[in-house]
Amino acid sequence: MAANLKFLIVVAAAAATVSVSDAQLSSTYYDGTCPTVFDMVKSVVRSAINREKRVGASIVRLFFHDCFVNGCDGGLLLDDNLPAFESEKNALPNKNSARGFEVIDKIKAATENVCKGVVSCADILAIATRDSVVELGGPSWQVLVGRRDARTANKQAADTDLPPFSANLTLLINMFQQKNFTARELVALSGAHSIGMARCTTFRDHLYNNTNLDPIATTDLKANCPQSGGDDNLVGLDHQSPNRFGNNYFQGLMKKRGLLNSDQVLFNAGSTDDVVRTYGDNAQMFSDEFASAMVKMGNMNPLTGSNGEIRTNCRKIN
Ligand code: HEM
Numbered sequence: 001m002a003a004n005l006k007f008l009i010v011v012a013a014a015a016a017t018v019s020v021s022d023a024q025l026s027s028t029y030y031d032g033t034c035p036t037v038f039d040m041v042k043s044v045v046r047s048a049i050n051r052e053k054r055v056g057a058s059i060v061r062l063f064f065h066d067c068f069v070n071g072c073d074g075g076l077l078l079d080d081n082l083p084a085f086e087s088e089k090n091a092l093p094n095k096n097s098a099r100g101f102e103v104i105d106k107i108k109a110a111t112e113n114v115c116k117g118v119v120s121c122a123d124i125l126a127i128a129t130r131d132s133v134v135e136l137g138g139p140s141w142q143v144l145v146g147r148r149d150a151r152t153a154n155k156q157a158a159d160t161d162l163p164p165f166s167a168n169l170t171l172l173i174n175m176f177q178q179k180n181f182t183a184r185e186l187v188a189l190s191g192a193h194s195i196g197m198a199r200c201t202t203f204r205d206h207l208y209n210n211t212n213l214d215p216i217a218t219t220d221l222k223a224n225c226p227q228s229g230g231d232d233n234l235v236g237l238d239h240q241s242p243n244r245f246g247n248n249y250f251q252g253l254m255k256k257r258g259l260l261n262s263d264q265v266l267f268n269a270g271s272t273d274d275v276v277r278t279y280g281d282n283a284q285m286f287s288d289e290f291a292s293a294m295v296k297m298g299n300m301n302p303l304t305g306s307n308g309e310i311r312t313n314c315r316k317i318n
């Protein structure tokens with residue numbers, strides 16, 4: 001009797017924990033209503049990346065910037081809707097920077113065509129992110145779905161909750177901890193910078209004012225990013241292979257070739273040096289831990305049940 005009661009309490013506590021962290025996402029959510037959704041997303045992502053490799057990286061970044069701001073609710077995808085709300089696209093970390101929205105629109109059009117009003121924009125972004133990483137040579141993971149779309153955006157939260165490129169290690173660790181990620185997960189997730197590009201304006205200070213840079217890489221970078229002018233000049237976050245997802249990013253950090261200040265602080269005689277070395281030496285471990293951290297990111301405060309809506313157009317509330 002006492003043992004049974006204890007068992008019940010343990011089960012109830014476990015159920016409560018699961019409902020907080022996992023909401024009701026599942027891999028089979030669309031099986032009855034839109035069984036081809038995964039094929040449709042993959043096909044559009046593939047052709048978009050075939051046209052322009054970088055857009056895969058851009059989509060991965062959209063997912064991060066969506067999930068870190070009030071959860072994975074597609075809020076970032078909304079355009080301005082004044083006076084009700086201003087778009088997260090206008091927040092400092094996104095302005096003139098977040099891109100790839102047309103690919104999400106294209107996927108939305110395809111899913112609306114086949115299963116009208118069923119697949120959320122937030123889920124499309126989650127699936128497209130996994131497919132982008134896979135298409136660029138990275139690990140795969142099972143994408144849980146069942147998220148619904150926000151009916152509002154939060155530009156202010158986008159400005160405060162997304163880390164700045166100038167961040168030191170303490171700030172990065174704190175900002176990720178706020179979102180329930182460990183320092184090790186911060187390092188794993190930063191490995192997304194093995195793909196994609198950054199504008200000169202985001203790494204100029206690091207390039208000219210810091211000393212923790214490899215002088216050989218520095219010469220090249222300075223040619224592409226002068227001390228004044230050229231703000232929008234683009235450089236690969238991973239100089240070697242910005243279209244190939246992998247652990248070279250960490251090998252680059254070990255050679256002091258981090259492009260952003262926020263990259264190099266992960267390996268600068270601080271508490272995360274060992275994790276950078278571990279991932280730099282062990283591609284499989286990086287892949288596994290990156291994939292787990294991305295699943296965790298996808299579970300950040302999704303809207304489920306009757307919350308939110310299924311947007312018809314990812315840029316507008318219904
Ligand atoms: C740790 C803190 C982070 C900071 C400070 C940061 C900052 C930045 C900055 C400044 C850029 C270049 C933007 C531009 O020049 O327009 C960038 C690009 C990018 N970031 Fe991050 N990031 C961080 C973490 C992450 C995470 C966790 C992910 C994904 C899991 C990610 C994915 C990307 C990708 C893929 C790009 C390239 C996008 C493109 O080429 O369009 N970043 N990031």
Ligand SMILES: *[C@@H]1O[C@H](CO)[C@@H](O)[C@H](O)[C@H]1NC(C)=O
Pocket residue numbers: 168169170171
């Ligand atoms: C790190 O950055 C924060 C915020 O910019 C600042 O308050 C703090 O003093 C910095 N810490 C170190 C160790 O430089």
Ligand SMILES: *[C@@H]1O[C@H](CO)[C@@H](O)[C@H](O)[C@H]1NC(C)=O
Pocket residue numbers: 020178179180300301
């Ligand atoms: C972090 O965990 C706390 C406690 O479980 C939870 O209340 C909060 O919503 C979580 N934050 C995010 C961003 O998931």
Ligand SMILES: *[C@@H]1O[C@H](CO)[C@@H](O)[C@H](O)[C@H]1NC(C)=O
Pocket residue numbers: 204205208209227
């Ligand atoms: C470098 O640091 C100085 C002094 O803090 C600052 O005035 C300057 O804008 C920084 N950036 C560059 C690119 O020199």
